[in-house]
Amino acid sequence: MRFSLIIKVLIGVGVCFQLQAQEDSLDQDHSTSEIKFLFDESRQYLGSISFSYQLPMPNGDNFIGSGFDGTDGFGFSGNLFVFKNLYVGVNYGINNFDVIDRESVGNYNNTQIEERYLTLGYELLPISKVRLGIYTSFGGEATLSNSIVSGKSNRDSGKLWIYGLRLEYEFMENLNLMVVYDWRQIKSNIRVPDELEAYFEKGTYNVLSFGLKFNFGSNSLIN
Template sequence: MNLNSRIKFYCFAFILIFKGICIAQINDSMLEINGGKRLPKNQVLGTYAIGYTLPIATGDNFVGKGLEGKGGYSVDAQLFVFKHFFISGTFGVNYFDVKNKEIIGNYYKAKEGHQYLGLGYEFVLATNFRLGFSTALFGKSQFINTSETNNRVAFQRDTGRIRCYELYFDYMLNKIIALHLNAAYRNDRMDIKTASEIQPLFDNAGFYTVTFGLRLYFGNKDVFSGIKSAK
């Protein structure tokens, strides 16, 4: 099983486990409400989020010097393991135009896709405000450059290992739905081999992303507390 297959397997397993625990906690929370027990304040089981992403190409690398961000999307899920510590799974795509063919080559656009698992912590600043940060543990990215000659379309694919650091802010509209703002820095380690004089430009893919979207919150206990109360 290659790295890409392992990442897909872990992300799929993460979603299944997340869904199962969420359903179990919904049932458990109904029992607790009926039993009159007091639930932890501001604690949740997990979240789903989706948003529009603006990639910002910058830095002394092929992305910053050769590409211009156009847009994209991101989907992620969080599972709170212990109190406000969480693991996360993220999928996303970013789109770029080529602004410097001398660096990128004879291509006119590029698409970057990624998937990774992360670890983070969330602060509850007030009833309606949440602030969190996370870092990617492992994952994969792929850049696909597109060219067209004599009505023939060709693609160039390059892969890399995710290095991502994120900071997000959520404003709770109610107990379930929040406005979501995410700022991330990417500095992926790329598997690109080229001429030695320009190789340093292609060792890393560095850029920023800003994401605007919605986040849905579920459950009322972290995984550890849910397992403990079930005994």
């Protein structure tokens, strides 16, 4: 049911962007200006703050991919444009999962993953009012809180890596709608017998996010 909704939302976003592209093409029909794909001074910002609602989707043959079922989450990020559209960011988020395979993962009902990481990325400008961000994480940390009905819990931790794409639509001045898709991997510190080490060494999941991005400033840190 959730995947059907996600597909419908993505199709709707794609249609909106296509209509916008057609409108821009008509407006520029007799114009000799070129599309500024890598940088446009008139669309430059100093930084941004964004908030998002997240849908985590476990994948892969590992303790997250096989043992968890994603429910929901949220994310916060602050970005600073260092030079033109090259930016660094600080990020914080939480994703929630139900445990669906207690025999392999442990006798828990749910797990909450707290994520803290920095990003390095670049924003492309394919058409008017549309921005496309590509990024990777560094210095990422994850804390997994495993809970049971009685309220007791234990925690695990690991190193977090992320690779992602962000599509934005500038529907108001300094305010963007965004859809974000990224792949996440946790290299865990979970201690298990040798025969289970490969299963618990790394956990992978995808995250689809929907949110708002607030932009500020008009020049990058280095002009």
